[in-house]
Amino acid sequence: MKELFKKIELKLYICILSLFFIYILGLRNNTIDMDYWARLLQGNAFLQLGHILKFDPFSYTPTHIWLDHEWGSGVIFSFIQNTFSFDMVLFFRAFIIFLIFFLLYKIIKIRSGIKFNAYSILYFIFALYAIPTISMSGLRCHFLTFLFFTLFLYILELVRKRNKNGLLFILPFVMLIWCNCHGGCVSGLGLLFLYAVGEYLNKKLCAKYVYTLIGCIIIMFINPYGIDYVKFIFMAATMERPFVTEWISPFLHPVPTFMLYFKLFFVLNFVLFIFSVKQIKYDYTKYLILCVCAYLSCRYVKNTPFIVITSIAFLYDDLIFLIEKYLPEGINKISQTRHISVLLVFVLILYNVYSLLKIPNSWNYLSQQPYKVTLFIQNNKLNGKILAPFDYGSYLAYKLYPNNLIYMDGRYEEVYFNSTKKLLDDFFNVQNEGYKVLDDKPEYVIVPSNALVNDYLIQLDDYKLIYKDETDCLYAYKENLKNEYINVPDEEQLKTYIKQQYVMNPSFKYTDDIFINGKKVVFK
DSSP: OHHHHHHHHHHHHHHHHHHHHHHHHHHTSOBOOTTHHHHHHHHHHHHHHSSOOOSOOSBSSOOOOOOOTTHHHHHHHHHHHHHSOHHHHHHHHHHHHHHHHHHHHHHHHHHHOOOOOHHHHHHHHHHHHHOHHHHTSOOOTHHHHHHHHHHHHHHHHHHHHHOOGGGGGHHHHHHHHHHTTOGGGHHHHHHHHHHHHHHHHTTSOOHHHHHHHHHHHHHTTOSTTTHHHHHHHHHHHHOOOTTSGGGSOTTSOSSTTTTHHHHHHHHHHHHHHHHHHTSSSOOHHHHHHHHHHHHHHHHOGGGHHHHHHHHHHHHHHHHHHHHHHHSOHHHHHHHTOHHHHHHHHHHHHHHHHHHHHTSTTTTOTBTTSOHHHHHHHHHTTOOEEEEOOGGGHHHHHHHHTTTEEESOOTTGGGTSOHHHHHHHHHHHTTOTTGGGGGGGOOSEEEEETTOTHHHHHHTOSSEEEEEEOSSEEEEEEGGGOOSOOOOOOOHHHHHHHHHTTTOOOOOOOOOSSOEETTEEOOOO
């Protein structure tokens, strides 16, 4: 009994240290995802009204019905943010990543029974660095997709390896939450389909996977939009977004070192895959999943975690087999010592803390948001339409609505038309007919200080530069110019503003006189 308690205690130490390591690693990225603010807006509207906003009140450009496949994530993020603080949001993010790797460890145990050791630590750490879109990113809705995808994988492996068929009834209920949190739920359907095909090729019963797949598809229709939501999700999953970095191939990025750890991890596991294929016993389910996930990950940066997750689940035992076969027995014995694993995690934590302290302004999570120019707009009460870069939109809406409306933000296909995004890109790239974005005569235009379009705006008689800092320039339409403006915010005011970065202006409530696209909306 005493030995059992010792083992439990050591496992607990490893779990706590691993969670802390993931948390510290995340702090090294001192930015917030640009679309996080839009999630908070929808989430806060739901918490105040009890239902979602189906039409967009934040933009002055034409929009369609707000098909928000991430509305559930917004509610979760807003609840945590409003009930606790952003520190809890950071912890929630780290906890999601920890759960993903904990489930992967459980899958490894199911498949091969290999014990946790120093090799596990190193492999998992390598995997963490290989998926910077999760480990080095601010909290995003797709975190929940990769968690639910791993949970699906865990349950399906329990069914396949341990005959726990009753667990399949859980998956439709998981899908109910998943499909209302993120459109990546289609990956769960794909996983079920691959299990059905793979087990059929393995000459085993596959009907149970088909029935579960049908159940999950039916469950997807339980959402705020009905059938339109399901059609939209499948459209969005196949939609090309050539001007968004996460929707290009990691191997076609112009910078060769872009996602270098992922590329190295991919090559390592490709070698393991070739070795695995040469084994006597084939597992078509395993190979199908790995091939499809490899294709998806090579196609889009956003999908790279899929191959990392499935490689850990299906190829880790092949890695251990090769290590034990070719490394000296003495080294392998040392690696099995649990205390070595604890020491290794502790050393990695110290390294990350040291790295964190060397990052300038590491605690300023607004470092990539247009917060200085936003504060200038607030101080001077500059109300009206704002034309700004695609990445700025969500933050500006969160901080300046209802006094200011934005051109568009990162919700992209959820709210806007394709032509809206193209026109904005053309404007900031000074090409084609991009100048037409000024036909609406937005009262204010925010442009990055190093953007070429500054040369064009300075020549216009209709717009005058009224503010400039190291990152952004602000232009005002000639009819909105003031005789004088409050000076640029000083350091003390900026520090106060950063502390209040999550204070939101709009209060959503029922009104009888505000319509958008002919539909009554519920905002103030």
